[in-house]
Amino acid sequence: MNVLRTPDERFEGLADWPFEPHYREVRDADGTSLRIHYVDEGPGAADPILLMHGEPSWSYLYRKIIPPLAAGGHRVVAPDLIGFGRSDKPAARADYTYERHVAWMSAWVTALDLRNITLFCQDWGGLIGLRLVAAFPERFKAVVAANTFLPTGTGSSAGFDQWLAFSQNVPVLAVGALLQAGSVRELTDAEVAAYDAPFPDESYKAGARQFPALVPITPQHPSVAENLEAWKVLEAFDKPFVTAFSDADPVTKGADAPFQARVPGAMGQAHVTLRGGHFLQEDSPAEIAALLDRLAKA
Template sequence: MRVLRTPDERFQSLADWPFAPHYCEVSAEGGSPLRLHYVDEGPETGPPVLLMHGEPTWAYLYRKIIPRLTTGGARAIAPDLIGFGRSDKPAARSDYTYERHVAWTKAWFESLDLSNVTLFCQDWGGLIGLRLVAAMPARFAAVVVANTGLPAGAGATEGFRAWLEFSQNVPQMPIGMLVNGGTARDLSPEEIAAYDAPFPDESFKEGARQFPALVPITPEHASVAENLAAWKALEDFRRPFVTAFSDGDPITRGGERAFQDRVPGAGGQPHRTLSGGHFLQEDSPEAIADLLLEVIAQTRG
């Protein structure tokens, strides 16, 4: 496995990004060891909040949420998925599979030995993060899902199909502009540049290219069986499970209903519809942080 690593200078002087990097070595299926980057801010003894990003973003997506959480006494932990942010990037698309992503992230999560975790997950952060909850439910005190899903071969929205078609055929993938197009507000040039920072050229974007094709929207896709098993585990999850989808996302519109209907812990919870596009962390960061602090207070009695 040939591995690319974005030079550190690409991450210097980014707008609103004062956080120190942390690293963990992970591997999966006998593959090469890879360096996974994460942010870890706030009191070490504070209630941990796991902030999971998706495609094609990185932990920068949570830059306005992290300080609000830590001010509220929480420990905010935000990893960069392999292939994104400051984490290593395998150079071949075939190196990226759904199950490898789950394994890489699980190895990192287990290395921190966290418990009583509140998960916030969006986009692929949910496809991976919810697999962690299904595999290790006792480690999670609560879950907040936003603009995500756990697909298991039953189709996709027209919005996702349009994104899949675009992502597989666009000659150059304009990462920062894609994020800007998925928000209700206009990002600044500096913010767009920060989303472009992990990708010096197209060779660094193979993970971003491959992610949409890995979503198991047909019965023939890999990982359908694993996600069906994860759904069975979630159907036994009785701790607080809150949906916080946005009002302007064509890709995941209506996806909250499956969680509200199928996860016992969703009953009686303060479900929200937040303002924003697909990347609602850019549009409603204060509302997200405040909801997370509210959920944490609920779990701590």
């Protein structure tokens, strides 16, 4: 596996990004060592709040959510998925599979021995994060699912179909511009540049290109069976499970309903609809931080 690593200087002086980098090596089944970057703020002995990003963002998405939670006494951990942010980036699209992503992040969670986790997961952070919940339910104390889903080959939305077609055919995948398009508020030029920072050129974007094609929306997609098994665990998960979807996301609109109907821990919870586009962390950071503070302290 040929692995690219974004130069450190690409991350110098980013707007609103004072966090020291942390790294953990994980080993792929083929023997390749991969470095995962993560933010780790707040008291180290506190129960962790795990913030998982999706496509094509990185932990920068949580820059306005991390500080109030850390100041409130929580340990806040925000990793970059392999292929994104400061984490290593395999160069070939074929190197990325759904199951590899789950295995990489499973190895990371167990290496850090995270326990009593309150999870916030959005987009692919949910497709992977909810698989972590299914694999290690004993490690999680609460879950917030936001603008995400756990598909099992039964179709997709028109919004997702449009995104899939666009992502596979556009000559240049302009990541910062995509974050702007998926947010209601106007990002600054510096914020757009920060989202572009992990990708010096198109060769670093194999993961970002491949992610949309990995979503198991048809019965023929890999990982349908694994997600069906994960749903069985979620259908027995009785710890707090809250949906916090936004009011202006055409990609995941309505995907909160299956979680509310099928996960026991979602029964009786104060589910919320937040202002925002697909990247609701950009539009409602204070509300997300308050929700996580409440759940983690419960």
